[in-house]
Amino acid sequence: MSMTAASQGAREGNLGRVAFLDAQNELPMLEVTTPWSTAELYLLGAHVTSFQKRDEPPLLFMSQCSRFVEGQPIRGGIPVIFPWFGPREGMPQHGYARIKSWELKELVHSPDGSVTVRFRFPQCPESLVFPPHTLEYAVTVKDTLKLQFSVTNDSAEEVFTFENCLHCYFQVSDVTAITVAGLKGVRYLDKVARFAEKMEQNDAIRIASEVDRIYLDTTDPIEIADPRLGRRILIEKEGSASTVVWNPWTDKSQQMPDFGNDEYSRMLCVESGNVAANEIRLAPGQTSSLVVNLATRTL
Numbered sequence: 250m251s252m253t254a255a256s257q258g259a260r261e262g263n264l265g266r267v268a269f270l271d272a273q274n275e276l277p278m279l280e281v282t283t284p285w286s287t288a289e290l291y292l293l294g295a296h297v298t299s300f301q302k303r304d305e306p307p308l309l310f311m312s313q314c315s316r317f318v319e320g321q322p323i324r325g326g327i328p329v330i331f332p333w334f335g336p337r338e339g340m341p342q343h344g345y346a347r348i349k350s351w352e353l354k355e356l357v358h359s360p361d362g363s364v365t366v367r368f369r370f371p372q373c374p375e376s377l378v379f380p381p382h383t384l385e386y387a388v389t390v391k392d393t394l395k396l397q398f399s400v401t402n403d404s405a406e407e408v409f410t411f412e413n414c415l416h417c418y419f420q421v422s423d424v425t426a427i428t429v430a431g432l433k434g435v436r437y438l439d440k441v442a443r444f445a446e447k448m449e450q451n452d453a454i455r456i457a458s459e460v461d462r463i464y465l466d467t468t469d470p471i472e473i474a475d476p477r478l479g480r481r482i483l484i485e486k487e488g489s490a491s492t493v494v495w496n497p498w499t500d501k502s503q504q505m506p507d508f509g510n511d512e513y514s515r516m517l518c519v520e521s522g523n524v525a526a527n528e529i530r531l532a533p534g535q536t537s538s539l540v541v542n543l544a545t546r547t548l
């Protein structure tokens with residue numbers, strides 16, 4: 250679909266609407282409006298920067314200091330992490346999918362008013378070192394936000410080994426006032442303690458210092474309870490064995506040039522994917538699908 254045709258074709262009426270805008274730094278962005286919600290999606294990184302239900306505060310945190318530049322990650326929203334998680338020598342942290350522009354493959358307007366935006370990742374020099382593969386990402390905007398990230402190994406004989414992660418930044422009232430449930434009894438790597446292996450003891454995790462944890466072998470949903478906002482955030486996932494919980498707290502916030510010094514207090518990342526020992530080894534001809542559904546309820 251060409252951008253011009255799509256922008257001329259913005260829908261009206263009961264169906265969801267999509268408008269094309271030149272947004273931050275004139276980067277192309279889709280503004281989606283449905284009967285329940287609004288969302289903003291950049292082609293850069295296939296990045297969802299906003300989702301907001303009517304009469305609710307935004308679901309996603311966005312840094313006021315974020316850069317919007319091809320080749321650099323957007324700080325906030327939902328970065329798409331692929332094909333590796335974390336640092337890799339001589340290569341960009343968290344892979345290249347979040348710092349390159351994706352193609353818009355299709356817009357689907359459902360009769361119920363929901364809108365699905367389908368992206369496809371174009372080949373790039375970095376992707377050519379891996380077995381041939383197809384990378385697609387579908388974002389469905391309705392009363393929930395549904396994310397479907399799929400990788401197909403197009404090789405006839407090679408296994409494709411990769412990590413993936415949908416790195417959701419949630420907006421919260423005050424990070425010290427929320428609880429995170431759903432991880433009790435799960436083994437994790439504590440990145441703040443040099444990757445020490447630990448076991449989560451708490452029914453409800455509280456944040457009172459820097460937190461950077463990779464929870465392994467866990468497929469359970471997560472619930473963030475935010476009493477001051479009167480809101481619960483429900484994170485359900487399929488095709489994901491890892492959950493990452495991250496808050497940079499004070500010192501790390503100051504070290505990040507694209508993040509405000511005090512912004513750590515209004516956000517928490519709960520990321521769903523397959524990282525570290527949960528990396529995916531995808532057989533030839535197979536498709537791996539990571540699905541995350543984000544919903545909110547009153548508390």
Ligand code: BG6
Binds near residue numbers: 343440495520
């Ligand atoms: C998290 C990692 O997923 O992302 C952290 O566990 C990292 O270690 C954070 O600091 C942010 O990464 P980046 O590359 O977006 O600054």
